[in-house]
Amino acid sequence: MSARQPPDPVEQPDPVEPEEQAAPERKAAPEEQAAPEPLDEQDLRLVAAVGLAEDDVTDLQRKVLARMSPRTKDVLLWMAGHWPGRITFRMATGIRHLQIFDRAMTVAAQMFTSVFPIIIMTASILGGRNASQAISGNALPPDAENVLDDVVSSSGFGAFGLIGVLVVLISATSLSRALTRAYDNIWRHGKTKIPPRQAWRWLAAVFVLAAAVVGSHTLDNLATKVPPPGFWSTFVVFGVPTFVACFIPWMLMAGRVPPRLLLPGAIIFGLVLLLAHPFSTHYLSTSIAVSADRFGPIGVAFSYLTYLYCVSWVLLAAAVLGRVIVIDPGLVGRLIRGRLTIDERGKVQDDGGTGGMRWRRQAQPNE
Numbered sequence: 001m002s003a004r005q006p007p008d009p010v011e012q013p014d015p016v017e018p019e020e021q022a023a024p025e026r027k028a029a030p031e032e033q034a035a036p037e038p039l040d041e042q043d044l045r046l047v048a049a050v051g052l053a054e055d056d057v058t059d060l061q062r063k064v065l066a067r068m069s070p071r072t073k074d075v076l077l078w079m080a081g082h083w084p085g086r087i088t089f090r091m092a093t094g095i096r097h098l099q100i101f102d103r104a105m106t107v108a109a110q111m112f113t114s115v116f117p118i119i120i121m122t123a124s125i126l127g128g129r130n131a132s133q134a135i136s137g138n139a140l141p142p143d144a145e146n147v148l149d150d151v152v153s154s155s156g157f158g159a160f161g162l163i164g165v166l167v168v169l170i171s172a173t174s175l176s177r178a179l180t181r182a183y184d185n186i187w188r189h190g191k192t193k194i195p196p197r198q199a200w201r202w203l204a205a206v207f208v209l210a211a212a213v214v215g216s217h218t219l220d221n222l223a224t225k226v227p228p229p230g231f232w233s234t235f236v237v238f239g240v241p242t243f244v245a246c247f248i249p250w251m252l253m254a255g256r257v258p259p260r261l262l263l264p265g266a267i268i269f270g271l272v273l274l275l276a277h278p279f280s281t282h283y284l285s286t287s288i289a290v291s292a293d294r295f296g297p298i299g300v301a302f303s304y305l306t307y308l309y310c311v312s313w314v315l316l317a318a319a320v321l322g323r324v325i326v327i328d329p330g331l332v333g334r335l336i337r338g339r340l341t342i343d344e345r346g347k348v349q350d351d352g353g354t355g356g357m358r359w360r361r362q363a364q365p366n367e
Helices: 018-032 041-049 059-067 070-080 083-098 100-126 131-136 142-153 157-187 200-223 231-252 259-295 297-327 331-337
Strands: none
Touching (some): 157 231, 231 297
């Protein structure tokens, strides 16, 4: 028998020096744990001018500020020192803080699924026979008008039933809650807590919106018959959205912000809708007709959602701009606030334990 051969020796890898093994870790550490860019005095002045606190500045914004030249910062500070530049910068900051595109889509979808069912249910229960005119005037195609009117006229309370009415009402409050979250974010005063005994505020807000949709068409038709021609129609187109944009946030935030502070944003919203009224009316009627011919009922729904998204975007942007104007330290802001005070970041002050957050009244020397 042959002797057993010993196994081949296994080659051992060359030992790795500790310094070489730790080198990649030392190279990756600065990238992973990079300290945020420090803000100098000029940066802090610029950040405060646009309505941000030092803690709100992101790492990306710090890097941008670090790469700016002192001359560029001086120009931006000069712009922020004047009313138009300050309002523009702070509005951009407010829109970014609100994440307006996402919230506008949420509000538009909730309007579509909350306001229209309320209108249809109310018209059905009260015996209305012209729901299509109440919803969109003459914008719907004839086929869609006939279907909607037939559904409303052939139904009543029995078609919905008590359970159906409750489901519609409870579902409609989702719009109120979405608007409340948006307005709380705009005014930055924390979450509005509505006790159960005040849950009626959610339903009241939805019914006011539904009444505004129906009432605007009715009032517009009546205003065209009253002299002088065009004046009262213009007043209705401006007045109804202004009232809605002022009343709804006051109702949903339980009076935490006084109406006088909500009025500038409401007026801006009314003016924008007044200027856009001829274009929006033409777009809505044309778009719905074309979409109905090409895609059927789903096309009508998407046209309405697009229109509601634009309205929701303008509503939220006007509220942001209104708040920026109200909290501005300039003459316009002081005239609007009157004897009311705010803190340096524009947040609502505590009322001293009276049960909620209020805008505090500035004490006078003789008081």
